[in-house]
Amino acid sequence: MKHKLRFAAVLLFLPLIFSPLLAQEGEEMQDGLLAEMQIEPPPQAVITVAEDMPNDGGHKLTVRWEFPKEFTSSVVRFEVYRAYSPDGEFVLRGESPNDFYEYLDIGDREEESPNYMPNDSSYYYKIVAVGTEGVSSESEVGGPYKTYGQWFHTGKVPLLIAVILFCIFTIYFVLSAKGGKELYIRPLAGIEAVDEAIGRATEMGKPILYVLGIGTAAEIATIASFTILGRVAKKVAEYQTSLIVPCYEPIVMSVAQDIVRSAYLEAGRPDQYDEDSVFFVTNAQFAYVAGVNGIMVRDLPATNFYLGYFAAESLLLAETGNAIGAIQIAGTDQVSQLPFFVVACDYTLIGEELYAASAYLGRDPLLLGSLKAEDWAKGILMVLMVLIILAVLLGWDAPREWIRVNL
Amino acid sequence: MKRRVPLMMVFVVSLFMVVQNFVPLDEWNWIYQFLLDWTMIIGILSLLLGMWSLWKVHTQKIKRKSENYGYSFITLSGLILMLIFGFFPGSGGIENYWYRSFFYYIMVPIQATMFSLLAFFIASAAFRAFRARSVMATLLLLAALVIMVRFVPMGPLSPIVSDAAGWILKVPNLAAKRAIIIGVGLGAVATALKVMLGIERSYLGRD
Numbered sequence: 001m002k003h004k005l006r007f008a009a010v011l012l013f014l015p016l017i018f019s020p021l022l023a024q025e026g027e028e029m030q031d032g033l034l035a036e037m038q039i040e041p042p043p044q045a046v047i048t049v050a051e052d053m054p055n056d057g058g059h060k061l062t063v064r065w066e067f068p069k070e071f072t073s074s075v076v077r078f079e080v081y082r083a084y085s086p087d088g089e090f091v092l093r094g095e096s097p098n099d100f101y102e103y104l105d106i107g108d109r110e111e112e113s114p115n116y117m118p119n120d121s122s123y124y125y126k127i128v129a130v131g132t133e134g135v136s137s138e139s140e141v142g143g144p145y146k147t148y149g150q151w152f153h154t155g156k157v158p159l160l161i162a163v164i165l166f167c168i169f170t171i172y173f174v175l176s177a178k179g180g181k182e183l184y185i186r187p188l189a190g191i192e193a194v195d196e197a198i199g200r201a202t203e204m205g206k207p208i209l210y211v212l213g214i215g216t217a218a219e220i221a222t223i224a225s226f227t228i229l230g231r232v233a234k235k236v237a238e239y240q241t242s243l244i245v246p247c248y249e250p251i252v253m254s255v256a257q258d259i260v261r262s263a264y265l266e267a268g269r270p271d272q273y274d275e276d277s278v279f280f281v282t283n284a285q286f287a288y289v290a291g292v293n294g295i296m297v298r299d300l301p302a303t304n305f306y307l308g309y310f311a312a313e314s315l316l317l318a319e320t321g322n323a324i325g326a327i328q329i330a331g332t333d334q335v336s337q338l339p340f341f342v343v344a345c346d347y348t349l350i351g352e353e354l355y356a357a358s359a360y361l362g363r364d365p366l367l368l369g370s371l372k373a374e375d376w377a378k379g380i381l382m383v384l385m386v387l388i389i390l391a392v393l394l395g396w397d398a399p400r401e402w403i404r405v406n407l
Numbered sequence: 408m409k410r411r412v413p414l415m416m417v418f419v420v421s422l423f424m425v426v427q428n429f430v431p432l433d434e435w436n437w438i439y440q441f442l443l444d445w446t447m448i449i450g451i452l453s454l455l456l457g458m459w460s461l462w463k464v465h466t467q468k469i470k471r472k473s474e475n476y477g478y479s480f481i482t483l484s485g486l487i488l489m490l491i492f493g494f495f496p497g498s499g500g501i502e503n504y505w506y507r508s509f510f511y512y513i514m515v516p517i518q519a520t521m522f523s524l525l526a527f528f529i530a531s532a533a534f535r536a537f538r539a540r541s542v543m544a545t546l547l548l549l550a551a552l553v554i555m556v557r558f559v560p561m562g563p564l565s566p567i568v569s570d571a572a573g574w575i576l577k578v579p580n581l582a583a584k585r586a587i588i589i590g591v592g593l594g595a596v597a598t599a600l601k602v603m604l605g606i607e608r609s610y611l612g613r614d
Contacts, residue, residue, distance in 0.1 A: 057433040109433055119433060149432040156429050163425070163596075170600055217610070218446065220595040223602060227609040250457030251450065255610055279464045280457035284514070286521035298475060312525060319528040333591045335584050343536040351587040352594030358607065366606045374597040378590065 041135040042074045043067070045101070045127040047142030055406070058119025058149035059107040065127050065139065072099050079128040079136075080105065086124050086141045119149050155406030169376050174369035183368045190329050190347035191360040194228075197327045198235045201302035207242040208232070209301040211292060211317060213308025213332065214285060217251045220355065221333045225308040226259055227358030228331075232305060233263035237272060245278040246295060248288050253280045289313040293320045306330040306345070307354060310337045318344035331357065414605045421603040461486065485509075550575050 045065040053060030063080055075098040081090035082105060096103045105125075107117020124143030130136040177183055201208045210229055215222040229245070236243045245260065247253035257278045264273035281291040293316065296304070304321040306314070307330065314330075314337040321328045322344045330341035331349025341348045349357055352374070359367035384403070391399045420442065427435045465479035473479075492498055492506035501507070539545040557572035559565075601607035 056431050057436060109436070151430060151432060153429050153431050160429055166593075166596060167600065170597065170604075174606065216450065220598050223607070223610055224598060227607065230609045247457075249450075250453035250455075250460070253460060254453070254456055258611075259609060276464050276467060280460040282461075283454075283457070284518065286518040287514070290517070290521055294478070312522065315528050315532060316521065316525060319532055333595070335587050335591075338587070340532065343532040352590040355594035355598045358609065367601065370597050370601050370606060374593050377593050377597075381589065381593070 041137040042129045042131040043071050044137045045078060045129050045139040047125055047127060047139055050105075050123070050125055050142065050145035052145075052147045053104065055150055055153045055155050057109055058147040059109050059117045061105045061123060061145055061147055063103045063105060063125050063127075063142075063145075065101050065142075067101055067129065074131055075129045076132055077130050078103070079130060081126050081128065083124045083126075083141075084121070086143065088124070090124075090126060117147070119147050122146050158403045159405050165380075166373065166377050169373035170370050173372040173376070174366050177365035177369035177372070183365075183372050185360060185368060185371060188349065188353055188357070188360055190331065190349045190353065191357050193327075193329060193347050194232065194361065195235065197303040197305075197329060198232065198239055198241065200327055202239040202241045204302045206302035207244050207299055208236055208303045208305070209292075209296065209299075209321075209326070210243060210245045210305045211308070212245065212247060212252055212256060213306070213310045214248045214283075214288065214313065215252075215309025216249055217255055219309045221307075221309040222252060224355045224358060225331075226255060228305075228307050228361065229256060230259045230263050231358070231361040233260040234267050237264045237267035237269045240269070240272065242274075243277050244295060244299065244301065246281045246288075246292050247279065248281065248283055248285075250280055250283075253278060285311065285313055286316075289316045292317055296320050296324055296326070300324055301326055304328045306332070306341065307349070307357075308332065310334055310341075315340035315344060321345075410608075410611065413611055414608065418603055418605065421599065425603075458486070 045067045047063065047065045050061045050063040052058065053062055065078070067075070067078075077098055078096040078101070080093045080096065080103045082093045083090040093105050094103055105117075105123075108115045109119075110116060111118075122144035123146075124141050125145065126141050127139040128136050129139075173183070198208060210232060212222060212225050212229065213219075217223070233243060243260065245253075245256050247256060257275065260278050261270075261273050261275075264270050281288050295301075296317075297320065301321075301324075304317075304326045306317060306321075306328070310317075310332045311334065314332065314334075318328060318330060318341055328345035329347045329349075330345040331354035332338065332341065333351050333354055335351070338348065338350055342350075356371050356374070359371045388399045388403065391397075423438070424442075427439050462483070465483050467473075468476045468479040469483075489506065489509060492503045492509065493500055498506070533551070537544070537548040537551055539548050553568060553571050553575060557569050559568075561568060598607065602610070
């Protein structure tokens with residue numbers, strides 16, 4: 001019985017005696033395994049190609065590499081390095097996730113930029129696969145890879161086709177109009193009212209205020225407004241009414257002065273042209289509003305024209321004009337300002353109607369022809385939109401891709 | 408000749424602008440930027456023209472003692488004072504104390520006042536626009552009401568009003584806006600083409 005108890009005690013204590021030794025052995029084994037894992041870096045990536053990115057000035061390269069898929073989990077990320085020569089200093093350009101074997105290297109075109117990437121130059125790349133335990137492996141240096149600028153942006157082919165078609169339309173209709181073909185143009189209330197508005201001012205013996213907006217002379221809306229100003233000024237000269245044109249921009253003022261002067265000349269009344277009737281106010285937006293509103297409440301014009309590019313000042317001007325009881329004709333291509341003009345003015349030229357106004361007023365066949373081309377382009381665009389929507393609804397996506405412009 | 412040279416210049420420059428849109432080469436972009444820079448330079452230089460016009464108009468008013476010619480005094484004083492503060496040797500340019508004070512404590516509050524007037528003008532314009540005199544005007548009034556009350560807490564009605572407002576903005580409103588924008592885009596191209604081809608030449612003024 002005594003021996004049995006001793007044997008049992010020994011059996012109980014044996015694990016306790018050997019456990020440190022076993023634990024030590026386990027730790028050693030684990031350390032050994034870890035050491036093995038840490039020492040073993042992930043396999044090398046192999047750079048397959050670095051292609052110049054199309055449709056740019058030559059400042060982008062797409063680097064691609066291969067990597068054994070079974071080792072994906074052993075890699076945290078890939079680091080992409082670039083140098084100007086195989087022995088040169090490799091600079092980190094960016095990182096790529098462990099399951100994505102491609103990197104788009106985008107440089108700047110400006111020489112002053114630290115990220116400058118000259119075009120028509122050769123580059124060398126290497127890929128560093130960073131392992132889970134921080135051990136990494138470098139690929140062989142790949143290169144030279146060259147960047148170069150393109151002469152044509154292939155992503156803009158649909159745009160080019162549209163421009164060419166539109167030019168053909170315009171030239172065709174202009175030639176038709178020149179050939180004496182009668183072109184029907186839908187009447188516009190705002191344009192029909194121009195003569196009536198000028199006549200009203202003449203009868204009342206009050207001036208006409210013409211505001212060209214706050215756009216520069218390069219704005220399409222301002223250019224369209226110049227044309228209308230010419231027609232209005234000619235009528236004003238014929239009716240011997242006075243015209244006030246306060247300008248926001250000095251270049252616009254200079255052009256407007258020339259247009260009004262030539263309109264008076266055309267009307268056979270150059271002596272009545274007052275150079276100070278077209279003048280500069282300021283190019284501070286709300287100071288300009290204050291100036292024009294001041295003119296309105298002091299001179300009480302009978303007719304106000306607001307034609308051109310307008311922003312927040314549109315309602316400030318139109319409401320003041322409404323308050324003084326002037327007949328008001330407005331037109332802008334700024335969609336956000338149109339509701340204000342519609343509410344506060346008697347007639348409003350919506351969007352492209354402003355551009356078309358010169359053709360309506362002048363009835364010049366050349367201008368009418370271009371207007372007709374515009375209408376045809378709109379018609380074709382509408383048909384095209386309906387057809388493409390139908391195609392997409394029926395599950396045919398290709399037409400959508402044909403007209404996609406990739407900028 | 409006086410007319411042909413500017414027209415030729417317009418044609419060449421605008422043709423370049425059209426073509427460069429399709430050519431991504433650096434050299435073309437450089438010329439494009441160069442031309443844009445020049446527009447800016449010309450714009451800045453033209454300020455002298457504007458100042459001359461301002462000076463001429465207001466001195467004439469003072470000379471003739473036209474009605475309210477006192478305002479012309481204030482305008483010219485502002486112009487002269489700001490020029491002195493900004494350009495006087497040793498004044499510190501735009502960092503000058505008086506220049507900054509005039510700008511921040513007179514110009515900015517006055518401009519803010521003008522802008523704030525917009526709230527009242529919107530109210531008066533809305534009052535006129537939303538009078539239900541016809542079916543269309545009533546529709547406009549209803550749409551405006553829905554848009555206006557969409558942020559007002561209305562208990563269980565809130566999500567319905569919010570959805571209705573969202574639909575008005577995203578469907579009929581956006582459709583109309585896009586139609587105008589497409590028209591504007593085509594109109595702009597047509598006008599640009601007219602200017603480029605010399606069909607539209609009113610901006611050149613006298614023949």
